[in-house]
Structure formats: structure tokens, C-alpha cells
Amino acid sequence: MIELTQIKKAFNQGRPNEYWALNGIDLSLERGKVTAFCGPSGSGKTTLLTLVGCLSRPTSGRVRFKGEDISGLPERFLTDIRRQSFGFVFQQFNLIKGLSALENVILPGFPTGRPRAELIAAAHILFEQLKLTHRANARVEWLSGGEQQRVAIARALINNPEVIIADEPTANLDTVLSREFMAILEGFTAAGKTVLLTSHDPLVVESTAVHRVIGMRDGCLVDA
Amino acid sequence: MRPSSFAFTLLGALALACAAIFAHSWQLTASDQSRLLANQALVSHLGLTDLALFSEARYTRHPSQADLHSALQDHPGAFDHFPTGSLTRPPAHLTANHERLAGKTTSPD
Amino acid sequence: MNVWLEKQRHLIDFTLASLARRKTKNLGLLLVYTLLVAVLASLTLFTNALRSEAAYVLAGSPEVILQRMVAGRHDLIPPGYFDKIGRIRGVQKKEGRLWGYYYDPVLKANYTFMARPAEEVADGSIMVGATLARERGLAPHNTISFRSYSGKLFAFEVASVLSPDSELLSADLILLSENDFRAFFEYPAGHYTDIALSVANPQEVRNVAAKLSEALPDSRPILREEVLRTYQSIFDWREGIMLTVLAGAIFAFSILAWEKAAGLSAEEKREIGILKAIGWETGDVIRMKMWEGLLISLSAFLLGLVAAYIHVFYLGAAVFEPVLKGWAVLYPRFALIPAVDGLQIATLFFFTVFPYTAAVLVPIWRAAITDPDSVMR
Numbered sequence: 202m203i204e205l206t207q208i209k210k211a212f213n214q215g216r217p218n219e220y221w222a223l224n225g226i227d228l229s230l231e232r233g234k235v236t237a238f239c240g241p242s243g244s245g246k247t248t249l250l251t252l253v254g255c256l257s258r259p260t261s262g263r264v265r266f267k268g269e270d271i272s273g274l275p276e277r278f279l280t281d282i283r284r285q286s287f288g289f290v291f292q293q294f295n296l297i298k299g300l301s302a303l304e305n306v307i308l309p310g311f312p313t314g315r316p317r318a319e320l321i322a323a324a325h326i327l328f329e330q331l332k333l334t335h336r337a338n339a340r341v342e343w344l345s346g347g348e349q350q351r352v353a354i355a356r357a358l359i360n361n362p363e364v365i366i367a368d369e370p371t372a373n374l375d376t377v378l379s380r381e382f383m384a385i386l387e388g389f390t391a392a393g394k395t396v397l398l399t400s401h402d403p404l405v406v407e408s409t410a411v412h413r414v415i416g417m418r419d420g421c422l423v424d425a
Numbered sequence: 426m427r428p429s430s431f432a433f434t435l436l437g438a439l440a441l442a443c444a445a446i447f448a449h450s451w452q453l454t455a456s457d458q459s460r461l462l463a464n465q466a467l468v469s470h471l472g473l474t475d476l477a478l479f480s481e482a483r484y485t486r487h488p489s490q491a492d493l494h495s496a497l498q499d500h501p502g503a504f505d506h507f508p509t510g511s512l513t514r515p516p517a518h519l520t521a522n523h524e525r526l527a528g529k530t531t532s533p534d
Numbered sequence: 535m536n537v538w539l540e541k542q543r544h545l546i547d548f549t550l551a552s553l554a555r556r557k558t559k560n561l562g563l564l565l566v567y568t569l570l571v572a573v574l575a576s577l578t579l580f581t582n583a584l585r586s587e588a589a590y591v592l593a594g595s596p597e598v599i600l601q602r603m604v605a606g607r608h609d610l611i612p613p614g615y616f617d618k619i620g621r622i623r624g625v626q627k628k629e630g631r632l633w634g635y636y637y638d639p640v641l642k643a644n645y646t647f648m649a650r651p652a653e654e655v656a657d658g659s660i661m662v663g664a665t666l667a668r669e670r671g672l673a674p675h676n677t678i679s680f681r682s683y684s685g686k687l688f689a690f691e692v693a694s695v696l697s698p699d700s701e702l703l704s705a706d707l708i709l710l711s712e713n714d715f716r717a718f719f720e721y722p723a724g725h726y727t728d729i730a731l732s733v734a735n736p737q738e739v740r741n742v743a744a745k746l747s748e749a750l751p752d753s754r755p756i757l758r759e760e761v762l763r764t765y766q767s768i769f770d771w772r773e774g775i776m777l778t779v780l781a782g783a784i785f786a787f788s789i790l791a792w793e794k795a796a797g798l799s800a801e802e803k804r805e806i807g808i809l810k811a812i813g814w815e816t817g818d819v820i821r822m823k824m825w826e827g828l829l830i831s832l833s834a835f836l837l838g839l840v841a842a843y844i845h846v847f848y849l850g851a852a853v854f855e856p857v858l859k860g861w862a863v864l865y866p867r868f869a870l871i872p873a874v875d876g877l878q879i880a881t882l883f884f885f886t887v888f889p890y891t892a893a894v895l896v897p898i899w900r901a902a903i904t905d906p907d908s909v910m911r
Binding site: 289291298308314 | 538543813
Binding site for chain 3: 446464467478487493
């Protein structure tokens with residue numbers, strides 16, 4: 202489903218602090234599977250996810266999504282693809298403070314122009330699945346870490362994307378909550394979604410919910 | 426209520442109020458009309474020339490009738506001695522009247 | 535179209551929810567903004583209404599007034615002046631007028647004394663303006679005495695009080711008979727204050743004025759159109775301490791608004807990054823902010839305009855009264871007749887709504903084009 206060929210990514214190119222985060226990645230990712238990228242911080246796993254998720258473009262190399270080359274598309278089209286096909290769960294959750302859980306969840310639906318009532322109904326279904334219904338109208342900063350992550354997950358799912366991208370999903374969770382997250386992950390697989398995540402948490406990497414573990418170090422793939 | 430509906434309702438109501446202002450100001454009421462006519466009649470009957478808005482000095486009480494120097498006569502210190510002096514300028518026709526003094530004379534110099 | 539509309543409504547929903555997070559601050563800003571618009575709009579409405587009322591009412595004043603100038607100040611019209619004018623074609627009527635000022639130490643106010651024919655005001659009685667009557671507590675058949683400039687005391691009976699509707703014109707007026715006027719001011723017999731001429735054909739007025747200047751080089755004709763022009767240019771934009779004071783307020787608010795609108799906090803930048811990461815386009819972010827600027831400035835403009843209308847036409851422009859009053863003791867009570875100049879309101883709209891919206895957009899433009907992957911770093 203996603204193919205990467207000779208991907209390189211540089212930051213601050215041409216300046217004294219030039220830094221190559223990725224050094225030639227060739228990779229093919231399957232549909233419907235959970236893939237975990239594992240490696241120390243600075244190994245380039247998050248950068249790789251931003252490339253796959255259309256958040257940025259590679260310095261060189263190609264990214265193919267469902268057979269289409271997306272590495273050279275202008276930002277407008279990237280945004281379109283990102284909105285329709287990818288859902289993000291960020292490490293810091295990145296919820297908008299001051300707004301309620303419900304308002305946060307429907308945000309990605311705004312640019313699609315779907316009617317508000319429809320978005321709210323979809324959000325309530327997700328809240329029910331994630332056992333968050335009672336917190337729907339609470340401001341996000343009043344929620345616990347686990348609740349905040351579930352709000353972030355609901356937000357990632359509101360546009361019904363094919364691919365879920367999660368950056369260090371268990372970094373801010375304790376063991377119980379991490380296990381809960383893995384259970385949610387299995388639900389995604391059952392629903393036929395492709396999941397990409399980064400982690401160096403053994404609880405994630407060794408879990409049966411994860412189908413494939415890819416090791417990374419210094420911007421290159423290594424055996425896990 | 427959806428926030429945008431609330432905003433639209435509020436802005437709509439305000440816009441209506443503003444439209445009503447325009448409509449209201451376009452249509453003179455009968456009492457306004459009669460008051461204006463009565464005042465106009467008073468002006469032509471008494472031969473009034475100015476509004477009695479500022480009565481403190483003659484150049485503000487009758488700006489159209491004052492001469493250019495009246496402000497200085499009322500007080501030698503400053504043109505804007507009275508606060509309202511800074512609200513109204515000497516009318517243009519006062520200075521225009523002195524222009525004919527420049528050059529053109531009927532008798533030989 | 536429907537999708538577009540729904541999208542804009544979503545953006546408005548979001549921007550309102552964002553504004554609601556800092557309710558006091560944003561409502562405070564809206565209030566100050568509204569007040570500023572209200573004061574500016576009041577000024578526009580007030581001066582415009584005053585101008586149109588003056589134009590309408592003073593259209594009845596004499597076509598030409600002839601003053602005699604001596605050493606740069608106007609002087610009495612001496613006997614024989616009428617004969618010098620002679621017969622000018624087009625002049626229907628010429629009439630010597632008698633009027634002058636009297637300072638009343640009781641009220642510490644200036645009155646305008648004006649002589650009227652004996653059939654209007656009998657000797658020994660006066661008609662007074664409503665403002666003056668109110669301030670001095672006068673009613674018909676009361677007696678009032680004034681000490682003339684020569685030191686003699688004159689007692690008058692108030693025959694009637696002029697209509698309160700005409701206060702804007704007659705606030706300080708005292709009408710008395712010609713005999714009383716001459717006796718009170720010891721006005722030399724045969725002299726007049728000025729001469730009022732009526733000219734039937736408006737196109738003749740300028741010719742008449744030219745002929746008058748020629749026949750009497752020491753005279754100054756004041757045309758009705760000049761009187762009207764005086765009031766058309768009264769309170770011009772930029773005129774007056776009121777505006778100077780206002781200019782300070784405008785600048786202070788501009789700084790405040792710029793600070794508020796243009797200063798983008800780290801928090802807001804982070805939020806824009808989040809919105810972009812979850813699928814908002816740069817254009818969506820900018821449109822959302824544009825709605826914010828537009829909603830705030832439009833509400834402030836509309837609220838301010840309504841408030842100004844009420845202030846000027848229903849509360850008697852109470853804010854301006856102390857400024858207009860100046861040192862005058864006699865300030866007329868008047869209700870202006872509503873008059874709104876569409877162009878002026880449009881100008882005000884342009885200068886209040888657009889700068890604020892632009893100020894909101896400038897920093898957002900820079901922030902919105904940042905890379906969406908910044909939130910992952």
C-alpha cells in the first residue's frame with residue numbers, strides 16, 4: 202500500500218547545521234497491518250512517519266501511496282490526501298486547549314464541509330466505542346492522560362481514514378493505559394485499518410497486536 | 426445553539442437595526458417637518474443668520490457675520506481664546522473679502 | 535455552494551469557540567472597539583445632522599447683509615448710507631437692522647439684543663429665547679431689569695417666550711422695540727447695525743453684491759450662500775480639540791488592536807500547527823482568522839453605529855455637550871432631526887472594519903505557511 206524508494210530527508214539543507222535525518226530508506230508497507238518503527242530517539246522514525254503521512258516531503262526519493270507518487274505533489278493536494286487517508290495520534294496528543302473533547306474531535310471534519318450534525322453524530326459513535334461519552338463536553342485540559350489520548354484517537358478517526366499514524370502512543374501512559382491502547386489497536390486491525398506507529402516501549406514492540414517491527418538507527422533501517 | 430447561528434442571528438439583528446436607522450432618518454416625521462418649517466419661518470421673519478450654538482463670543486455666536494479680527498478684539502492674546510474657537514474656523518468669505526485689497530485699486534497708487 | 539457555506543460556518547464555529555476561551559479579554563476588546571466606533575459615528579451623525587438642519591433652516595435668512603467696515607471691524611451704518619446705495623436693480627427691499635450684544639453679569643452670559651418693529655414688540659416689553667428664559671427663570675408677564683452699558687437701569691416686561699423648538703436659533707435672543715433698543719444702547723439716531731437686502735432672483739445676488747461693493751467701497755456684503763457655506767464647513771473633519779483628543783484615542787486603540795491582533799502567541803502558533811497537521815489547509819487557517827477579524831470588527835461597527843444613533847438623536851449628544859458648550863453659559867436644548875450621510879457611514883465602515891481584519895491576517899499569513907510537520911518535531 203505504501204512504498205518508499207531511496208528516501209532521504211535533510212533538515213536545514215545548505216546551512217552549517219545541515220542534518221540528514223534519513224539516509225536512503227527502501228520500504229514497502231502492507232495494507233491492514235500494524236507496523237511499529239522502533240529505535241532510539243534521533244533515529245529518524247518520526248521523520249519517516251511525517252513523510253508517509255504527507256506532513257512533509259522527502260529531500261529525494263519517492264513515496265508511493267496506493268500506487269500514486271505523492272512525493273512531488275504541491276501542498277494543497279498533500280493536505281487533501283492527508284485529511285482523507287491519514288489519522289494522526291501525536292505523542293503530546295496536541296489537543297486544542299480550552300475547547301471541549303467533542304469540539305476537538307470534529308476539527309478535522311471542518312475543511313471537508315460535512316454538516317455539523319453529521320460530524321457530531323460520528324463523534325458520538327466514536328466516543329461510545331472509546332468509552333468517553335460521559336466526558337464529551339468536558340474541556341480537554343480537565344481530562345486525564347488516558348482520556349486525552351482517546352480524544353486524540355477519536356479525532357484521528359473522525360474522517361474515517363485508511364491509515365492511522367501514531368507517534369510514541371504509549372510514551373505518556375502507564376502500563377494499564379498502554380494495554381488499553383493495544384486493545385484499541387487490535388480493534389483497528391479488525392476494522393481493516395493500516396496502522397503505523399513509532400515506539401521503543403517493549404510493551405508495544407512485543408505485543409501480538411503488532412504484526413511487523415522495523416528497527417531504525419541513524420536514519421537507516423536495521424534488523425529489529 | 427450552534428455558535429455560527431448565534432453570531433449570524435446577532436449580526437442579522439444588528440444589521441436590521443442599522444437598516445432601520447437609515448430608513449428612519451430618510452423619513453421625516455410630521456412633527457419634525459413642522460418644527461423645521463416653523464424654524465425656517467422664524468429665521469426669515471427675524472432675519473437670523475446664525476445658530477445660537479456658542480454664545481460666548483461674537484465671533485462664535487455669529488460666525489458668518491463676524492469680521493476677521495473680532496477674535497483678537499475679544500481677547501488680544503489668542504485667536505482660540507474661547508474653547509469653541511478651536512471648533513470653528515473663520516469662514517472662508519471673511520478672508521476672501523480681504524483679497525481684493527491685494528494689488529487692484531481703483532485709484533492710482 | 536452548500537459545502538462551501540457549511541465549511542465557512544465550521545470556521546466561524548471554531549473561531550467563536552476560540553474567542554470564547556478568553557471571554558473577558560475579547561469582550562473587553564469588543565467593548566472598547568464599539569465605544570470608539572460609537573464616538574466617531576456620533577461625531578459624524580451629529581455634525582451631519584447639524585449641517586443639514588442649518589442648511590434647511592438658514593435657507594430663510596436674508597439674501598444679502600451689508601455691513602460697513604471701519605479699520606477692519608464692522609461699524610454702524612451712518613445716516614445717508616441708504617441713499618448712497620440708491621436703486622439697484624433686483625433689490626426688492628432694503629431694511630436697516632438693529633442688533634447687538636449685552637453681557638448679563640447675573641448669568642455671566644452674552645445675550646443677543648435685536649430690535650423689532652413696534653407692532654411686534656411694544657415699548658417696555660421684550661420677547662426672550664427659551665434657553666435664556668429657563669436659565670433666568672423668566673415666564674410671560676415677569677419683569678426683568680438690565681443695567682445698560684451707560685449705567686442706567688431699564689425694566690422690561692416679558693411679553694412672551696419664544697418656542698423651545700427654536701432654541702438652536704434663539705437661545706440667547708432678546709427682542710425689543712426699536713425705541714427701547716436705541717435708548718438702552720444709546721444708539722445714535724439714524725444709525726443701524728447693518729442692512730438686510732432681499733433679492734428676488736437668486737441669480738442676481740452676485741451682481742447686486744458686486745454693485746454694492748462698487749458703490750460703497752467701505753462696505754462688505756455677506757451673501758446667504760456664504761452664510762450657508764459657513765455652516766457646511768462647520769466641524770470639518772480634523773477640526774477641533776474634540777478630534778485632537780479623539781485622535782489620541784484612535785491611536786491608543788490602534789496600538790491595542792495591533793498588539794492583540796498582530797501579536798501571535800506561541801500557543802496560537804502551536805494551534806495553527808495542529809490544525810494544519812490534522813488536515814486544515816493554509817487557506818482554511820487564514821479564512822478562519824479572517825472571520826475572527828470580520829466578526830469582531832463588524833459587530834463593533836454595527837453596535838457602535840446603533841449606539842451612536844441613540845446617543846445623538848435620543849440622548850442629545852450628551853458626550854459632546856461639554857465640548858460644544860465651551861464657556862457659553864447659555865447652551866440650547868435641541869433635538870436634532872435624524873440625518874444620516876451614507877457616504878460618511880461607508881467611510882467609517884471602511885476605516886473600522888478593514889484595518890482590524892488586515893491586522894489579524896498579517897501575522898497569521900506568516901504562521902499559516904509553516905510546515906505542518908512542526909507539531910511532530
